[in-house]
Amino acid sequence: MTASVPSIPSSAAPRLTDWTGRRHPPAPDARILSLVPSLTETLFALGLGDNIVGRTAFCVHPADRVKGVKSVGGTKQVNWQKVTAAAPTHVVLNVDENPKEMADEMAARGIVPVVTHPLSPADNGPLIRLLGDVFGRPDAADDLARHFEDALAAIAAARPVTESRVLYLIWKAPWMTVGPDTYIARTLDLIGWRTWAPPAAARYPEIEMTDVVLGDVDRVLFSSEPFPFTEDHLAAFRADHPDHADKAQMVDGEMLSWYGVRATESLSYLKDLADSASASRP
The missing domain is CATH 3.40.50.1980 (Nitrogenase molybdenum iron protein domain)
Known part of the structure:
Protein backbone atom coordinates (compact mmCIF):
# COMPACT_ATOMS: atom_id res chain seq x y z
CA MET A 1 0.00 0.00 0.00
CA THR A 2 1.45 3.38 -0.95
CA ALA A 3 0.30 6.02 1.46
CA SER A 4 1.26 9.52 2.48
CA VAL A 5 3.40 9.67 5.61
CA PRO A 6 1.30 10.87 8.55
CA SER A 7 2.27 14.04 10.36
CA ILE A 8 3.24 12.06 13.48
CA PRO A 9 4.77 8.60 13.74
CA SER A 10 2.62 5.70 14.91
CA SER A 11 4.61 5.33 18.11
CA ALA A 12 3.64 8.86 19.19
CA ALA A 13 0.07 8.84 17.95
CA PRO A 14 -2.97 8.81 20.30
CA ARG A 15 -4.10 5.29 21.04
CA LEU A 16 -7.17 5.44 18.80
CA THR A 17 -5.33 6.94 15.82
CA ASP A 18 -4.07 4.70 13.03
CA TRP A 19 -1.06 5.19 10.77
CA THR A 20 -2.93 7.45 8.34
CA GLY A 21 -3.85 9.84 11.15
CA ARG A 22 -7.47 8.73 11.24
CA ARG A 23 -8.95 8.67 14.73
CA HIS A 24 -11.36 5.79 15.31
CA PRO A 25 -14.20 5.81 17.80
CA PRO A 26 -14.22 2.63 19.91
CA ALA A 27 -16.20 -0.14 18.19
CA PRO A 28 -16.45 -3.11 20.59
CA ASP A 29 -19.16 -4.71 18.43
CA ALA A 30 -17.22 -4.35 15.18
CA ARG A 31 -17.34 -7.05 12.52
CA ILE A 32 -13.66 -7.27 11.60
CA LEU A 33 -12.14 -8.30 8.29
CA SER A 34 -8.42 -8.90 8.89
CA LEU A 35 -6.20 -8.91 5.82
CA VAL A 36 -2.87 -9.09 7.69
CA PRO A 37 -1.82 -12.53 8.98
CA SER A 38 0.13 -11.32 12.00
CA LEU A 39 -2.71 -9.00 13.00
CA THR A 40 -5.29 -11.76 12.68
CA GLU A 41 -3.21 -13.64 15.24
CA THR A 42 -3.09 -10.50 17.41
CA LEU A 43 -6.85 -9.97 17.25
CA PHE A 44 -7.38 -13.51 18.53
CA ALA A 45 -4.88 -12.89 21.33
CA LEU A 46 -6.90 -9.82 22.34
CA GLY A 47 -10.00 -11.98 22.71
CA LEU A 48 -11.62 -10.74 19.50
CA GLY A 49 -12.04 -14.06 17.75
CA ASP A 50 -15.83 -13.79 17.74
CA ASN A 51 -15.59 -10.39 16.05
CA ILE A 52 -13.51 -11.63 13.09
CA VAL A 53 -15.79 -12.31 10.11
CA GLY A 54 -13.14 -12.69 7.39
CA ARG A 55 -9.44 -13.27 6.84
CA THR A 56 -6.90 -14.07 4.11
CA ALA A 57 -5.78 -17.54 3.11
CA PHE A 58 -2.42 -16.66 4.64
CA CYS A 59 -3.91 -16.02 8.08
CA VAL A 60 -3.00 -19.39 9.59
CA HIS A 61 -2.56 -18.60 13.29
CA PRO A 62 -3.86 -19.49 15.78
CA ALA A 63 -4.27 -22.74 13.85
CA ASP A 64 -6.89 -24.21 16.17
CA ARG A 65 -9.24 -21.24 15.79
CA VAL A 66 -8.56 -19.44 12.54
CA LYS A 67 -10.03 -22.22 10.42
CA GLY A 68 -13.43 -21.24 11.72
CA VAL A 69 -13.17 -17.88 9.93
CA LYS A 70 -13.88 -17.81 6.19
CA SER A 71 -11.17 -16.65 3.80
CA VAL A 72 -11.98 -13.84 1.37
CA GLY A 73 -8.78 -14.18 -0.70
CA GLY A 74 -5.22 -12.97 -0.28
CA THR A 75 -3.39 -9.90 0.98
CA LYS A 76 -3.18 -8.31 -2.49
CA GLN A 77 -6.52 -9.38 -3.99
CA VAL A 78 -9.84 -10.32 -2.44
CA ASN A 79 -13.07 -11.84 -3.68
CA TRP A 80 -15.44 -8.91 -3.32
CA GLN A 81 -18.49 -11.16 -3.28
CA LYS A 82 -17.05 -12.93 -0.25
CA VAL A 83 -16.27 -9.59 1.39
CA THR A 84 -19.87 -8.48 0.86
CA ALA A 85 -21.17 -11.76 2.28
CA ALA A 86 -19.02 -11.35 5.41
CA ALA A 87 -20.55 -7.89 5.99
CA PRO A 88 -17.60 -6.38 7.89
CA THR A 89 -17.81 -2.96 9.50
CA HIS A 90 -14.00 -2.59 9.76
CA VAL A 91 -11.00 -3.91 7.86
CA VAL A 92 -7.49 -4.20 9.35
CA LEU A 93 -4.78 -3.40 6.80
CA ASN A 94 -1.03 -2.86 6.55
CA VAL A 95 0.86 -0.48 4.27
CA ASP A 96 3.39 -3.10 3.10
CA GLU A 97 0.99 -6.01 2.73
CA ASN A 98 -2.16 -4.52 1.20
CA PRO A 99 -2.54 -2.25 -1.86
CA LYS A 100 -3.81 1.27 -1.26
CA GLU A 101 -6.43 0.68 -3.94
CA MET A 102 -7.86 -2.07 -1.74
CA ALA A 103 -8.13 0.29 1.22
CA ASP A 104 -9.81 2.90 -0.96
CA GLU A 105 -12.32 0.39 -2.28
CA MET A 106 -13.10 -0.84 1.22
CA ALA A 107 -13.79 2.71 2.32
CA ALA A 108 -15.95 3.33 -0.75
CA ARG A 109 -18.03 0.31 0.27
CA GLY A 110 -18.55 1.72 3.75
CA ILE A 111 -16.00 -0.54 5.47
CA VAL A 112 -13.78 1.42 7.87
CA PRO A 113 -10.04 0.88 7.14
CA VAL A 114 -7.78 0.62 10.19
CA VAL A 115 -4.33 1.07 8.64
CA THR A 116 -1.11 -0.07 10.32
CA HIS A 117 2.56 0.33 9.42
CA PRO A 118 5.01 -0.83 12.11
CA LEU A 119 8.56 -0.07 11.05
CA SER A 120 10.45 -1.23 14.12
CA PRO A 121 9.95 -3.56 17.08
CA ALA A 122 9.22 -0.53 19.27
CA ASP A 123 6.05 0.06 17.25
CA ASN A 124 4.46 -3.15 18.54
CA GLY A 125 3.28 -1.71 21.83
CA PRO A 126 1.34 1.15 20.17
CA LEU A 127 0.08 -1.26 17.49
CA ILE A 128 -1.36 -3.71 20.01
CA ARG A 129 -2.91 -0.85 21.99
CA LEU A 130 -4.44 0.63 18.81
CA LEU A 131 -6.25 -2.61 18.01
CA GLY A 132 -7.28 -3.15 21.61
CA ASP A 133 -8.65 0.35 22.02
CA VAL A 134 -10.45 0.51 18.68
CA PHE A 135 -12.13 -2.87 19.19
CA GLY A 136 -12.92 -2.61 22.89
CA ARG A 137 -10.13 -4.63 24.52
CA PRO A 138 -7.91 -1.92 26.12
CA ASP A 139 -7.00 -3.92 29.25
CA ALA A 140 -5.98 -7.01 27.30
CA ALA A 141 -3.97 -4.79 24.95
CA ASP A 142 -2.14 -3.13 27.85
CA ASP A 143 -1.21 -6.52 29.30
CA LEU A 144 0.14 -7.83 25.98
CA ALA A 145 1.94 -4.57 25.17
CA ARG A 146 3.62 -4.31 28.58
CA HIS A 147 4.80 -7.91 28.38
CA PHE A 148 6.34 -7.22 24.99
CA GLU A 149 7.93 -3.92 26.07
CA ASP A 150 9.58 -5.54 29.09
CA ALA A 151 11.06 -8.24 26.83
CA LEU A 152 12.17 -5.62 24.29
CA ALA A 153 13.97 -3.60 26.96
CA ALA A 154 15.82 -6.72 28.11
CA ILE A 155 17.07 -7.73 24.66
CA ALA A 156 18.00 -4.15 23.78
CA ALA A 157 20.09 -3.91 26.95
Whole structure:
Protein backbone atom coordinates (compact mmCIF):
# COMPACT_ATOMS: atom_id res chain seq x y z
CA MET A 1 0.00 0.00 0.00
CA THR A 2 1.45 3.38 -0.95
CA ALA A 3 0.30 6.02 1.46
CA SER A 4 1.26 9.52 2.48
CA VAL A 5 3.40 9.67 5.61
CA PRO A 6 1.30 10.87 8.55
CA SER A 7 2.27 14.04 10.36
CA ILE A 8 3.24 12.06 13.48
CA PRO A 9 4.77 8.60 13.74
CA SER A 10 2.62 5.70 14.91
CA SER A 11 4.61 5.33 18.11
CA ALA A 12 3.64 8.86 19.19
CA ALA A 13 0.07 8.84 17.95
CA PRO A 14 -2.97 8.81 20.30
CA ARG A 15 -4.10 5.29 21.04
CA LEU A 16 -7.17 5.44 18.80
CA THR A 17 -5.33 6.94 15.82
CA ASP A 18 -4.07 4.70 13.03
CA TRP A 19 -1.06 5.19 10.77
CA THR A 20 -2.93 7.45 8.34
CA GLY A 21 -3.85 9.84 11.15
CA ARG A 22 -7.47 8.73 11.24
CA ARG A 23 -8.95 8.67 14.73
CA HIS A 24 -11.36 5.79 15.31
CA PRO A 25 -14.20 5.81 17.80
CA PRO A 26 -14.22 2.63 19.91
CA ALA A 27 -16.20 -0.14 18.19
CA PRO A 28 -16.45 -3.11 20.59
CA ASP A 29 -19.16 -4.71 18.43
CA ALA A 30 -17.22 -4.35 15.18
CA ARG A 31 -17.34 -7.05 12.52
CA ILE A 32 -13.66 -7.27 11.60
CA LEU A 33 -12.14 -8.30 8.29
CA SER A 34 -8.42 -8.90 8.89
CA LEU A 35 -6.20 -8.91 5.82
CA VAL A 36 -2.87 -9.09 7.69
CA PRO A 37 -1.82 -12.53 8.98
CA SER A 38 0.13 -11.32 12.00
CA LEU A 39 -2.71 -9.00 13.00
CA THR A 40 -5.29 -11.76 12.68
CA GLU A 41 -3.21 -13.64 15.24
CA THR A 42 -3.09 -10.50 17.41
CA LEU A 43 -6.85 -9.97 17.25
CA PHE A 44 -7.38 -13.51 18.53
CA ALA A 45 -4.88 -12.89 21.33
CA LEU A 46 -6.90 -9.82 22.34
CA GLY A 47 -10.00 -11.98 22.71
CA LEU A 48 -11.62 -10.74 19.50
CA GLY A 49 -12.04 -14.06 17.75
CA ASP A 50 -15.83 -13.79 17.74
CA ASN A 51 -15.59 -10.39 16.05
CA ILE A 52 -13.51 -11.63 13.09
CA VAL A 53 -15.79 -12.31 10.11
CA GLY A 54 -13.14 -12.69 7.39
CA ARG A 55 -9.44 -13.27 6.84
CA THR A 56 -6.90 -14.07 4.11
CA ALA A 57 -5.78 -17.54 3.11
CA PHE A 58 -2.42 -16.66 4.64
CA CYS A 59 -3.91 -16.02 8.08
CA VAL A 60 -3.00 -19.39 9.59
CA HIS A 61 -2.56 -18.60 13.29
CA PRO A 62 -3.86 -19.49 15.78
CA ALA A 63 -4.27 -22.74 13.85
CA ASP A 64 -6.89 -24.21 16.17
CA ARG A 65 -9.24 -21.24 15.79
CA VAL A 66 -8.56 -19.44 12.54
CA LYS A 67 -10.03 -22.22 10.42
CA GLY A 68 -13.43 -21.24 11.72
CA VAL A 69 -13.17 -17.88 9.93
CA LYS A 70 -13.88 -17.81 6.19
CA SER A 71 -11.17 -16.65 3.80
CA VAL A 72 -11.98 -13.84 1.37
CA GLY A 73 -8.78 -14.18 -0.70
CA GLY A 74 -5.22 -12.97 -0.28
CA THR A 75 -3.39 -9.90 0.98
CA LYS A 76 -3.18 -8.31 -2.49
CA GLN A 77 -6.52 -9.38 -3.99
CA VAL A 78 -9.84 -10.32 -2.44
CA ASN A 79 -13.07 -11.84 -3.68
CA TRP A 80 -15.44 -8.91 -3.32
CA GLN A 81 -18.49 -11.16 -3.28
CA LYS A 82 -17.05 -12.93 -0.25
CA VAL A 83 -16.27 -9.59 1.39
CA THR A 84 -19.87 -8.48 0.86
CA ALA A 85 -21.17 -11.76 2.28
CA ALA A 86 -19.02 -11.35 5.41
CA ALA A 87 -20.55 -7.89 5.99
CA PRO A 88 -17.60 -6.38 7.89
CA THR A 89 -17.81 -2.96 9.50
CA HIS A 90 -14.00 -2.59 9.76
CA VAL A 91 -11.00 -3.91 7.86
CA VAL A 92 -7.49 -4.20 9.35
CA LEU A 93 -4.78 -3.40 6.80
CA ASN A 94 -1.03 -2.86 6.55
CA VAL A 95 0.86 -0.48 4.27
CA ASP A 96 3.39 -3.10 3.10
CA GLU A 97 0.99 -6.01 2.73
CA ASN A 98 -2.16 -4.52 1.20
CA PRO A 99 -2.54 -2.25 -1.86
CA LYS A 100 -3.81 1.27 -1.26
CA GLU A 101 -6.43 0.68 -3.94
CA MET A 102 -7.86 -2.07 -1.74
CA ALA A 103 -8.13 0.29 1.22
CA ASP A 104 -9.81 2.90 -0.96
CA GLU A 105 -12.32 0.39 -2.28
CA MET A 106 -13.10 -0.84 1.22
CA ALA A 107 -13.79 2.71 2.32
CA ALA A 108 -15.95 3.33 -0.75
CA ARG A 109 -18.03 0.31 0.27
CA GLY A 110 -18.55 1.72 3.75
CA ILE A 111 -16.00 -0.54 5.47
CA VAL A 112 -13.78 1.42 7.87
CA PRO A 113 -10.04 0.88 7.14
CA VAL A 114 -7.78 0.62 10.19
CA VAL A 115 -4.33 1.07 8.64
CA THR A 116 -1.11 -0.07 10.32
CA HIS A 117 2.56 0.33 9.42
CA PRO A 118 5.01 -0.83 12.11
CA LEU A 119 8.56 -0.07 11.05
CA SER A 120 10.45 -1.23 14.12
CA PRO A 121 9.95 -3.56 17.08
CA ALA A 122 9.22 -0.53 19.27
CA ASP A 123 6.05 0.06 17.25
CA ASN A 124 4.46 -3.15 18.54
CA GLY A 125 3.28 -1.71 21.83
CA PRO A 126 1.34 1.15 20.17
CA LEU A 127 0.08 -1.26 17.49
CA ILE A 128 -1.36 -3.71 20.01
CA ARG A 129 -2.91 -0.85 21.99
CA LEU A 130 -4.44 0.63 18.81
CA LEU A 131 -6.25 -2.61 18.01
CA GLY A 132 -7.28 -3.15 21.61
CA ASP A 133 -8.65 0.35 22.02
CA VAL A 134 -10.45 0.51 18.68
CA PHE A 135 -12.13 -2.87 19.19
CA GLY A 136 -12.92 -2.61 22.89
CA ARG A 137 -10.13 -4.63 24.52
CA PRO A 138 -7.91 -1.92 26.12
CA ASP A 139 -7.00 -3.92 29.25
CA ALA A 140 -5.98 -7.01 27.30
CA ALA A 141 -3.97 -4.79 24.95
CA ASP A 142 -2.14 -3.13 27.85
CA ASP A 143 -1.21 -6.52 29.30
CA LEU A 144 0.14 -7.83 25.98
CA ALA A 145 1.94 -4.57 25.17
CA ARG A 146 3.62 -4.31 28.58
CA HIS A 147 4.80 -7.91 28.38
CA PHE A 148 6.34 -7.22 24.99
CA GLU A 149 7.93 -3.92 26.07
CA ASP A 150 9.58 -5.54 29.09
CA ALA A 151 11.06 -8.24 26.83
CA LEU A 152 12.17 -5.62 24.29
CA ALA A 153 13.97 -3.60 26.96
CA ALA A 154 15.82 -6.72 28.11
CA ILE A 155 17.07 -7.73 24.66
CA ALA A 156 18.00 -4.15 23.78
CA ALA A 157 20.09 -3.91 26.95
CA ALA A 158 21.95 -7.08 25.95
CA ARG A 159 22.72 -5.98 22.37
CA PRO A 160 26.29 -7.04 21.51
CA VAL A 161 28.87 -4.40 20.78
CA THR A 162 30.32 -6.37 17.88
CA GLU A 163 28.06 -6.27 14.82
CA SER A 164 27.67 -8.70 11.92
CA ARG A 165 26.62 -8.02 8.34
CA VAL A 166 23.83 -10.26 7.08
CA LEU A 167 22.15 -10.72 3.73
CA TYR A 168 18.49 -11.53 4.40
CA LEU A 169 16.85 -13.21 1.41
CA ILE A 170 13.09 -12.98 0.89
CA TRP A 171 12.80 -14.08 -2.76
CA LYS A 172 14.46 -16.07 -5.52
CA ALA A 173 14.38 -15.43 -9.30
CA PRO A 174 15.03 -12.60 -8.83
CA TRP A 175 16.96 -12.56 -5.58
CA MET A 176 15.50 -9.97 -3.24
CA THR A 177 16.53 -8.70 0.16
CA VAL A 178 15.38 -6.11 2.72
CA GLY A 179 16.61 -2.55 3.00
CA PRO A 180 17.51 -0.82 6.28
CA ASP A 181 14.16 1.00 6.45
CA THR A 182 12.17 -2.16 7.19
CA TYR A 183 10.75 -3.91 10.21
CA ILE A 184 12.90 -6.99 9.52
CA ALA A 185 16.14 -5.00 9.40
CA ARG A 186 15.37 -3.20 12.64
CA THR A 187 14.42 -6.48 14.30
CA LEU A 188 17.73 -8.11 13.34
CA ASP A 189 19.57 -5.02 14.55
CA LEU A 190 18.43 -5.84 18.09
CA ILE A 191 21.11 -8.56 18.17
CA GLY A 192 23.69 -6.56 16.22
CA TRP A 193 22.93 -8.12 12.82
CA ARG A 194 23.05 -5.31 10.26
CA THR A 195 21.31 -6.10 6.98
CA TRP A 196 23.22 -5.60 3.75
CA ALA A 197 21.51 -3.84 0.85
CA PRO A 198 22.73 -1.91 -2.21
CA PRO A 199 23.39 1.80 -1.60
CA ALA A 200 20.24 3.94 -1.85
CA ALA A 201 18.21 0.78 -2.34
CA ALA A 202 14.45 0.45 -2.27
CA ARG A 203 12.92 -1.07 0.83
CA TYR A 204 12.87 -4.51 -0.84
CA PRO A 205 15.54 -4.39 -3.56
CA GLU A 206 16.49 -6.96 -6.17
CA ILE A 207 20.13 -7.99 -6.01
CA GLU A 208 22.73 -9.97 -7.96
CA MET A 209 24.20 -12.90 -6.02
CA THR A 210 27.89 -12.25 -6.68
CA ASP A 211 31.12 -13.01 -4.84
CA VAL A 212 31.53 -9.27 -4.25
CA VAL A 213 28.23 -9.14 -2.40
CA LEU A 214 28.87 -12.37 -0.52
CA GLY A 215 32.33 -11.22 0.46
CA ASP A 216 30.78 -8.22 2.19
CA VAL A 217 28.56 -10.21 4.55
CA ASP A 218 29.09 -12.60 7.45
CA ARG A 219 25.83 -14.54 7.07
CA VAL A 220 23.33 -15.28 4.31
CA LEU A 221 19.90 -15.79 5.85
CA PHE A 222 17.32 -17.75 3.87
CA SER A 223 13.91 -16.81 5.23
CA SER A 224 11.05 -19.32 5.27
CA GLU A 225 8.70 -16.65 3.90
CA PRO A 226 7.50 -15.00 1.72
CA PHE A 227 9.54 -17.27 -0.58
CA PRO A 228 9.48 -20.76 0.94
CA PHE A 229 13.22 -21.37 1.16
CA THR A 230 14.21 -24.87 2.32
CA GLU A 231 17.36 -26.81 3.09
CA ASP A 232 17.47 -27.74 -0.62
CA HIS A 233 17.99 -24.07 -1.49
CA LEU A 234 20.82 -23.88 1.04
CA ALA A 235 22.44 -26.92 -0.53
CA ALA A 236 22.22 -25.36 -3.99
CA PHE A 237 23.69 -22.10 -2.69
CA ARG A 238 26.59 -23.95 -1.08
CA ALA A 239 27.28 -25.81 -4.31
CA ASP A 240 27.21 -22.60 -6.36
CA HIS A 241 29.24 -20.54 -3.86
CA PRO A 242 31.63 -22.93 -2.09
CA ASP A 243 33.80 -20.11 -0.74
CA HIS A 244 30.77 -18.80 1.18
CA ALA A 245 29.05 -22.09 1.95
CA ASP A 246 29.39 -21.78 5.72
CA LYS A 247 27.54 -18.45 5.70
CA ALA A 248 24.19 -19.94 4.63
CA GLN A 249 21.53 -20.32 7.32
CA MET A 250 17.78 -20.94 7.42
CA VAL A 251 15.70 -18.56 9.55
CA ASP A 252 12.03 -18.49 10.51
CA GLY A 253 10.40 -15.73 8.49
CA GLU A 254 7.35 -15.56 10.74
CA MET A 255 9.55 -14.91 13.75
CA LEU A 256 11.46 -12.11 12.06
CA SER A 257 8.71 -10.35 10.07
CA TRP A 258 5.45 -10.86 11.97
CA TYR A 259 4.51 -8.05 14.32
CA GLY A 260 1.80 -7.66 16.94
CA VAL A 261 1.51 -10.40 19.55
CA ARG A 262 4.03 -12.62 17.72
CA ALA A 263 6.75 -10.07 18.45
CA THR A 264 7.18 -11.21 22.06
CA GLU A 265 7.92 -14.77 20.96
CA SER A 266 10.16 -13.33 18.23
CA LEU A 267 12.42 -11.74 20.84
CA SER A 268 13.10 -15.16 22.38
CA TYR A 269 13.86 -16.48 18.89
CA LEU A 270 16.28 -13.60 18.31
CA LYS A 271 18.08 -14.35 21.57
CA ASP A 272 18.45 -17.97 20.50
CA LEU A 273 19.94 -16.85 17.16
CA ALA A 274 22.40 -14.58 18.93
CA ASP A 275 23.38 -17.26 21.46
CA SER A 276 23.90 -19.81 18.70
CA ALA A 277 26.05 -17.39 16.71
CA SER A 278 28.13 -16.61 19.77
CA ALA A 279 28.65 -20.28 20.57
CA SER A 280 29.81 -21.03 17.01
CA ARG A 281 32.50 -18.36 16.95
CA PRO A 282 36.04 -19.73 17.08
